[in-house]
């Protein structure tokens with residue numbers, strides 16, 4: 001499984017919504033297949049989830065227009081640094097969850113995710129709070 005680093009956080013907030021029916025179906029399949037022992041190669045480039053996204057073009061992510069991919073790579077590298085991982089490294093999904101639990105809290109998403117349209121919906125902060133076993137924060 002190949003997953004770009006910021007998507008490790010997006011997965012925590014996945015509630016069956018996404019950019020297209022194909023994207024959602026693929027995301028469900030990828031997320032549903034993750035077990036503690038699943039080996040995940042972490043990337044700072046388009047991944048198994050981006051592969052079914054209508055925003056993925058030849059130069060990478062175009063969600064916010066030209067230049068989006070550069071910003072997303074920066075986001076990936078921020079997450080890699082926070083998790084103590086390197087691009088291209090392979091670790092188990094269980095270890096990734098442990099690292100997220102220890103190093104990324106719900107409020108960190110304000111700094112990590114920038115203008116992501118999913119952030120205001122609250123699902124990602126809720127997912128990270130669940131991962132930490134903390135009470136779910138109120139929605140804005």
Ligand code: SF4
Pocket residue numbers: 006007009010011013109112113116117118119124
């Ligand atoms: S707010 Fe956006 S980038 Fe951040 S974890 Fe959620 S979906 Fe991913």
